[in-house]
Amino acid sequence: MDFTESSWQPATSWSESEEITAVAVAPRQPVVGGNENVTRRARRPAVLLNSRILFYPKPPRNVQPTANPNAYKILVVDDDPDIVELLEYNLRKEGYEVASAPDGRKALEVAPQFGPDIILLDVMMPNLDGIAACRQLREMPRFKETYIIFLTARAEEFSEVAAFEAGADDFIAKPIKPRALMSRLAAFVRRDKDPQVQTDSIEINGLKIDRTGFAVYQEGKKISLPKKEFELLAFLAASPHKVFGRDELLQNIWGNDVFVLARTVDVHVRKVREKVGDHHIQTIKGVGYKFNID
Numbered sequence: 001m002d003f004t005e006s007s008w009q010p011a012t013s014w015s016e017s018e019e020i021t022a023v024a025v026a027p028r029q030p031v032v033g034g035n036e037n038v039t040r041r042a043r044r045p046a047v048l049l050n051s052r053i054l055f056y057p058k059p060p061r062n063v064q065p066t067a068n069p070n071a072y073k074i075l076v077v078d079d080d081p082d083i084v085e086l087l088e089y090n091l092r093k094e095g096y097e098v099a100s101a102p103d104g105r106k107a108l109e110v111a112p113q114f115g116p117d118i119i120l121l122d123v124m125m126p127n128l129d130g131i132a133a134c135r136q137l138r139e140m141p142r143f144k145e146t147y148i149i150f151l152t153a154r155a156e157e158f159s160e161v162a163a164f165e166a167g168a169d170d171f172i173a174k175p176i177k178p179r180a181l182m183s184r185l186a187a188f189v190r191r192d193k194d195p196q197v198q199t200d201s202i203e204i205n206g207l208k209i210d211r212t213g214f215a216v217y218q219e220g221k222k223i224s225l226p227k228k229e230f231e232l233l234a235f236l237a238a239s240p241h242k243v244f245g246r247d248e249l250l251q252n253i254w255g256n257d258v259f260v261l262a263r264t265v266d267v268h269v270r271k272v273r274e275k276v277g278d279h280h281i282q283t284i285k286g287v288g289y290k291f292n293i294d
Helices: 082-095 104-114 130-138 160-166 177-192 194-202 227-238 246-254 263-274
Strands: 020-024 027-032 039-040 045-047 054-055 073-077 097-101 118-122 145-151 168-173 200-206 207-210 216-217 221-223 281-284 288-291
Touching: 020 054, 027 097, 073 082, 073 104, 082 097, 082 177, 097 104, 104 118, 104 130, 118 130, 130 145, 130 160, 130 200, 168 177, 194 227, 207 227, 227 288, 246 263, 246 288, 263 281, 263 288
Parallel strands: 073 097, 073 118, 118 145, 145 168
Antiparallel strands: 020 045, 027 039, 045 054, 200 207, 207 216, 216 221, 281 288
């Protein structure tokens, strides 16, 4: 589909009862007269509404920031104002306190003042891109443990390795699916508020892992796993937002006293997938594995 301005048509009426399923981002275009490596997006993203592609109408402006002093704070960093507005609207509906920044440089100014618990960070931005901004944020002591999620358009050449090496906890490909994003954030908040939940029992995506009883249940049906396979699955599921390298998994699951090769991790992951399904453990090429909560 052509996303040039000449192809845009007015959006139909929109209401909160209609589900916004995804936001499709228009291709980037070179900035005239600027650095050839700097690009911009077309102004208006498209929306899938009831399975039809439409252009996103502005969300209602009567959704105000939450007054809850215990609300989690989320900083949205993206150079596309329509994406920012969509995220702000959905996040505030869920009770989060939200601030935004148009690029990485501004994010470095806003973050210390706002004190976010979670940062949603676009990759390709002017002035300072997401990779560089993430590195600088991680150098600040107060943001070493902050949950940082990268947002990236599928059309961009984006290196997962570079993102995780910069300190990202996770990344979400655009078009953004608000419902999936809200579920992911809610899972993080639950774990953050009550770490004991992930210690004794983990329930996610129809999978229940009973750490005390060494039992795994898929949609209520018990699945038998050998000890190391169980420990590997439980370890990954306890931190679903985090990517673990093979060496890190070897150290945490097998320990330093046992000589095993990195290939051992791959074999155990394959066996776990055969028993609980391929979709629970995601391979991050060149990095390692993570538990998938989508």
